[in-house]
Amino acid sequence: MDVARMNLFDLxxxxxxxxxxxxxxxxxxxxxxxxLNPELxxxxxxxxxxxxxxxxxxxxxxxxxxxxxxxxxxxxxVKDNICTKGVxxxxxxxxxxxxxxVYDATVVTKLKKAGAVLIxxxxxxxxxxxSSTEDSGYGLTLNPWDRxxxxxxxxxxxxxxxxxxxxxxxxxxxxxxxxxxxxxFCGILGLKPTYGRVSxxxxxxxxxxxxxxxxxxxxxxxxxxxxxxxxxxDPLDSTSLPEPPPEIGDFPRKLPGLRIGLPKEYFEEDLKxxxxxxxxxxxxxxxxxxxxxxELSLPSLxxxxxxxxxxxxxxxxxxxxxxxxxxxxxxxxxEQDVLNMMMETRKQGFGAxxxxxxxxxxxxxxxxxxxxxxRKAQRIRALIKKDFEMAFTKCDLLLTPTTTVTAFxxxxxxxxxxxxxxxxxxxxxxxxxxxxxxxxPCGLIEGLPVGAQLMAPAGQEGILFQVASFCESVGVxxxxxxxxxx
Amino acid sequence: MAYEIVIGxxxxxELKTESKLCCGCSTKFNAEVNTLVCPVxxxxxxxxxxxxxxxxxxxxxTGLALNCEIAEHCQFDRKQYFYPDLPKGYQLTQFxxxxxxxxxxxxNLAGKNRKIGIPRIHLEEEAGRSYHAGKGIIDxxxxxxxxxxxxxxxxxxxxxxxxxSPQEAKKFMECLKTTLxxxxxxxxxxxxxxxxxxxxxxxxxxxxxxxxxxxxxxxMNSFRALEAALEDEAKRQVSLLQQGTPLQREESRxxxxxxxxxxxxxFKEEPHEYRYFPDPDLLPxxxxxxxxxxxxxxxxxxxxIKRQRYLREYELPAYDGELLSSSKQMADFFELAVQAxxxxxxxxxxxxxxxxxRLINLEKIEFGQVKVTPGALAQLLTLLDQKVINxxxxxxxxxxxxxxxxxxxxxxxxxxxxxVSDPKVIKEIVARTxxxxxxxxxxxxxxxxxxxxxLVGQVMAETKGKANPEMVRDLLDEELSFLSRS
Numbered sequence: 001m002d003v004a005r006m007n008l009f010d011l012x013x014x015x016x017x018x019x020x021x022x023x024x025x026x027x028x029x030x031x032x033x034x035x036l037n038p039e040l041x042x043x044x045x046x047x048x049x050x051x052x053x054x055x056x057x058x059x060x061x062x063x064x065x066x067x068x069x070x071x072x073x074x075x076x077x078v079k080d081n082i083c084t085k086g087v088x089x090x091x092x093x094x095x096x097x098x099x100x101x102v103y104d105a106t107v108v109t110k111l112k113k114a115g116a117v118l119i120x121x122x123x124x125x126x127x128x129x130x131s132s133t134e135d136s137g138y139g140l141t142l143n144p145w146d147r148x149x150x151x152x153x154x155x156x157x158x159x160x161x162x163x164x165x166x167x168x169x170x171x172x173x174x175x176x177x178x179x180x181x182x183x184x185f186c187g188i189l190g191l192k193p194t195y196g197r198v199s200x201x202x203x204x205x206x207x208x209x210x211x212x213x214x215x216x217x218x219x220x221x222x223x224x225x226x227x228x229x230x231x232x233x234d235p236l237d238s239t240s241l242p243e244p245p246p247e248i249g250d251f252p253r254k255l256p257g258l259r260i261g262l263p264k265e266y267f268e269e270d271l272k273x274x275x276x277x278x279x280x281x282x283x284x285x286x287x288x289x290x291x292x293x294x295e296l297s298l299p300s301l302x303x304x305x306x307x308x309x310x311x312x313x314x315x316x317x318x319x320x321x322x323x324x325x326x327x328x329x330x331x332x333x334x335e336q337d338v339l340n341m342m343m344e345t346r347k348q349g350f351g352a353x354x355x356x357x358x359x360x361x362x363x364x365x366x367x368x369x370x371x372x373x374x375r376k377a378q379r380i381r382a383l384i385k386k387d388f389e390m391a392f393t394k395c396d397l398l399l400t401p402t403t404t405v406t407a408f409x410x411x412x413x414x415x416x417x418x419x420x421x422x423x424x425x426x427x428x429x430x431x432x433x434x435x436x437x438x439x440x441p442c443g444l445i446e447g448l449p450v451g452a453q454l455m456a457p458a459g460q461e462g463i464l465f466q467v468a469s470f471c472e473s474v475g476v477x478x479x480x481x482x483x484x485x486x
Numbered sequence: 487m488a489y490e491i492v493i494g495x496x497x498x499x500e501l502k503t504e505s506k507l508c509c510g511c512s513t514k515f516n517a518e519v520n521t522l523v524c525p526v527x528x529x530x531x532x533x534x535x536x537x538x539x540x541x542x543x544x545x546x547x548t549g550l551a552l553n554c555e556i557a558e559h560c561q562f563d564r565k566q567y568f569y570p571d572l573p574k575g576y577q578l579t580q581f582x583x584x585x586x587x588x589x590x591x592x593x594n595l596a597g598k599n600r601k602i603g604i605p606r607i608h609l610e611e612e613a614g615r616s617y618h619a620g621k622g623i624i625d626x627x628x629x630x631x632x633x634x635x636x637x638x639x640x641x642x643x644x645x646x647x648x649x650x651s652p653q654e655a656k657k658f659m660e661c662l663k664t665t666l667x668x669x670x671x672x673x674x675x676x677x678x679x680x681x682x683x684x685x686x687x688x689x690x691x692x693x694x695x696x697x698x699x700x701x702x703x704x705x706m707n708s709f710r711a712l713e714a715a716l717e718d719e720a721k722r723q724v725s726l727l728q729q730g731t732p733l734q735r736e737e738s739r740x741x742x743x744x745x746x747x748x749x750x751x752x753f754k755e756e757p758h759e760y761r762y763f764p765d766p767d768l769l770p771x772x773x774x775x776x777x778x779x780x781x782x783x784x785x786x787x788x789x790x791i792k793r794q795r796y797l798r799e800y801e802l803p804a805y806d807g808e809l810l811s812s813s814k815q816m817a818d819f820f821e822l823a824v825q826a827x828x829x830x831x832x833x834x835x836x837x838x839x840x841x842x843x844r845l846i847n848l849e850k851i852e853f854g855q856v857k858v859t860p861g862a863l864a865q866l867l868t869l870l871d872q873k874v875i876n877x878x879x880x881x882x883x884x885x886x887x888x889x890x891x892x893x894x895x896x897x898x899x900x901x902x903x904x905x906v907s908d909p910k911v912i913k914e915i916v917a918r919t920x921x922x923x924x925x926x927x928x929x930x931x932x933x934x935x936x937x938x939x940x941l942v943g944q945v946m947a948e949t950k951g952k953a954n955p956e957m958v959r960d961l962l963d964e965e966l967s968f969l970s971r972s
Contacts, residue, residue, distance in 0.1 A: 082532075083531065083532045089531070091531070096531070099531070101530070101531070101532070102525060102530065103525055103530075103533075105532060200532075200534060201532065201533070201534050202532040202533075203532055204531040204532045205531075205532070205767075207766075208766040208767050209766035235536070236534060236536055237534050238534065238535065238536055238537065238767060238768050238769055239766075239767065239769060314763060315763075315766060317761075318564055318566055318575070318576055318761075318763070320575075321566060321568070321574065321575020321576055322529045322531070322573060322574045322575045323575075324568060324570070324575060326570045326573075326631070327528065327529070327573060327631075328530070338570055338629065339568070342568055342570075362761065365566075365761035365762075365763050366759060366761055367759060367761075370761075370762075370763070374763060
């Protein structure tokens with residue numbers, strides 16, 4: 001059975017019909033990982049034993065017919081900055097090479113409860129700081145479409161795993177585009193949910209006011225289901241939203257009459273012309289269906305990337321402070337006192353990019369710079385929020401490209417983060433404003449996938465699913481999947 | 487030349503909550519090391535804080551008792567520094583928005599009521615605790631860490647530099663402790679560290695407008711130590727001024743109990759760079775007016791108010807009012823005894839501040855451990871008033887009540903201690919006594935009036951102290967004058 005190519009709906013059907021057991025299904029995916037991962041390097045840790053154990057439990061559930069959910073027996077890959085009890089969680093850092101969390105992230109608890117099978121922990125830029133998964137302490141992840149190219153990042157491992165059929169579903173995290181950008185580069189769907197919709201408990205923080213866990217899949221329906229099962233109010237996360245997520249398939253609006261905003265700032269010169277063309281094609285398809293296209297402007301968007309960097313790095317400098325070698329993780333030896341031990345631990349343990357962001361962030365919070373950088377960035381963040389609120393009075397959702405380029409060649413990305421990386425230009429605003437952003441594949445350029453991004457007001461993931469679902473049904477998504485080549 | 491001492495205090499109060507500031511761990515004192523910990527208070531990656539409402543309430547109550555303006559929102563900032571006992575690399579505190587501002591506490595200093603300013607009170611988390619093997623932190627071979635205390639809620643109370651002698655500082659602390667005990671927000675045990683105090687002290691020529699360089703004194707574990715340390719430091723600074731070599735740099739000094747001296751710790755060079763910024767994990771919580779009103783209505787009568795009422799209502803001298811109101815338990819005892827007693831409140835006060843206080847000091851116990859009930863004291867006083875027992879017996883009975891908890895009436899009945907007031911019985915003993923002691927009688931008759939005391943004592947002894955002493959005196963006098971005439 002070619003499970004790698006099957007979507008969740010088909011996998012569900014064969015499992016429920018007993019054509020295959022969850023254990024067999026998991027084994028097939030593990031085989032595929034064994035076959036492809038040595039080269040693609042999507043997984044840092046493959047949890048074969050644990051996966052087969054939970055698959056067995058899923059089989060018991062399936063046999064008893066009780067407590068079956070759409071995810072029972074379905075393998076899921078989890079980004080390695082999401083805590084899994086007893087399974088090492090490295091965050092892509094050598095500093096946490098042997099770190100075993102003592103608790104499960106809320107999303108992991110939810111998935112386990114639903115009977116899902118956690119098949120492995122996926123690669124990422126160290127502590128999710130990067131946009132190519134080249135800055136991992138465990139090697140870079142290759143793009144399944146073209147192995148000369150990066151998978152994007154920081155959730156590059158999850159994106160590559162799903163694109164290559166090593167897992168039907170995956171969890172990523174998104175602080176400035178880390179789910180949507182690799183999803184676009186790898187030709188899959190990725191959702192950065194509304195801030196607070198998915199519990200952050202157990203997500204190792206990069207920038208807590210921007211971080212959000214989200215779902216990655218190859219089909220809209222699969223994405224909706226995974227999103228549904230991880231969305232929850234969590235009293236243990238003080239930033240969690242109390243409203244329950246809408247029911248699956250509860251599409252709030254009809255497509256005709258839906259106003260789709262095209263903010264001109266997203267379509268400027270640095271955008272690859274073919275990407276522009278692809279996204280416009282999507283707009284035309286939607287217009288044909290009765291949607292109204294609205295051209296608009298988000299003037300403060302030009303400051304979004306700078307604002308994002310200041311806030312994210314400031315928070316990152318604080319998030320990273322706990323890795324001092326005292327309680328867990330790597331500890332430098334041979335130092336004469338505790339302060340030097342801590343300094344040496346951090347010097348040896350962190351990679352260059354993480355250090356750069358800690359340094360910059362520390363600077364932004366230092367007295368004298370705090371007002372000029374951090375406070376100013378906070379004010380601009382509020383301004384950007386206002387701009388988006390204004391925009392959403394003129395339209396119901398926004399359609400933009402997810403990235404200005406397609407997957408770049410390995411080593412091509414300027415790792416010098418002082419030069420504003422264009423790949424984050426289209427995605428950071430959703431994090432700054434807390435609104436949901438969904439990237440879906442909308443065609444190929446020279447054999448590489450292109451992503452289109454939909455954004456809606458906070459809490460309105462439903463509209464995004466509805467529009468993406470329509471686009472999928474009329475075939476704007478690539479005719480050829482990465483899996484076919486593998 | 488006259489000198490002026492200027493002192494400001496920084497007080498840390500551990501709030502009396504069941505659980506810690508941001509997690510459910512117990513705040514129990516003296517538990518086995520590292521048993522009251524969880525991912526949150528250990529700062530494990532991905533753990534998130536959830537604010538303890540009780541801690542916020544106790545802070546508001548304290549703010550109200552200290553006449554502070556209460557903030558509109560309860561919000562936290564990260565104070566960042568590296569230290570092994572600080573598991574997250576930052577402490578949650580209220581730098582930008584203290585929960586209370588611009589308060590004061592009225593203290594009776596040198597017979598005058600003065601309002602000592604309290605510019606801010608703020609809530610923060612406690613750090614863990616280090617144990618150094620060997621003599622001290624510098625030459626320790628290794629150090630061990632206990633995180634049981636990590637994240638226990640701590641309220642910092644800062645006074646204005648308005649105290650002008652070590653005695654005033656001590657008096658302020660006593661008064662503050664009384665207030666905190668009244669509102670029941672803390673155990674206030676200096677020995678257990680639930681009440682701690684650092685002092686800033688400077689000395690200047692009287693009339694100088696500018697404050698001298700100040701010195702911070704730490705490590706004072708009792709009010710007595712606070713006073714002694716400030717005495718020592720004031721003396722040192724005055725002598726420096728006299729020598730014309732005033733302090734040039736601000737410094738921290740530690741009080742060393744065994745030596746009775748403050749010793750130099752370090753210079754306070756640059757102000758510490760803590761890189762404060764708002765904690766993104768704990769969103770601001772609104773402190774609604776009705777919440778404040780509700781807590782205000784639950785405030786007990788505070789010591790200053792109580793003291794004034796005692797003077798007014800019970801016509802007590804100021805000294806009694808102040809002493810009685812200095813402990814809530816003593817004040818409650820006093821009021822209940824007064825209710826149960828028909829006589830003058832001053833008599834109740836005399837017994838509490840006299841006999842009861844004496845026995846408490848003698849046995850080194852706390853007021854709360856006393857076995858005497860207010861009712862028992864009222865009973866004793868009534869027995870005295872009705873002349874059922876005399877004053878001497880009353881003290882004896884009270885002592886027994888103090889040690890056994892038995893009711894005075896029961897003791898009097900049991901031991902047959904009722905006063906002998908039958909003139910016939912006493913007359914008989916008087917006659918016998920005069921006959922038995924011819925020498926003192928002769929002395930008395932020759933004008934040595936002192937001899938009467940001896941004879942009274944003999945009669946009292948004969949009745950085991952139960953005779954009505956006035957009657958004894960009267961009858962002896964009568965009998966002796968009869969003799970002198972004959």
